Amino acid sequence: MRDDKLIELVKAQLGYNATFDEVAYSFVLNGQHSAVAISHVMANDFGFDKQLSVGTIHRPFIYFDVLLALKKQVDKGNLIMDESSNIVDCIFYVNPYREEDRRNESEELQQQTFTLF
Secondary structure (H helix, E strand, O other): OHHHHHHHHHHHHHOOOOOHHHHHHHHHHOOOOEHHHHHHHHHHHOOOOOOEOOOOOOOEOOHHHHHHHHHHHHHHOOEEEOOOOOOOOOEEEEOOOHHHHHHHHHHHHHHHHHHHO
16 A cells, blocks of 8 residues: 555656656665665556566566666765665665755855865
């Protein structure tokens, strides 16, 4: 039941022109932290590649694309990857310190500007 509500919420927020990366990121923003779970939902309910790997883990083939999309958000500072993530699954959370990071960046930029003149 919870997955159905989450799927409807994400679909309502994104609309029809959402990119793969936006869909994956939106799931984390709405409380789904597991990259494997996001991959399954995107494959089954969003029409992305539905093939499963033939390995023992049976993850969707799009799992690594989901990881790449979420890692981009980590690099931007929007998400944090859980340190306990492993080869089976990676867990992502919204970065609660993002606003502080932006303030620090702007302060550093101002300081650099002042030192130039």
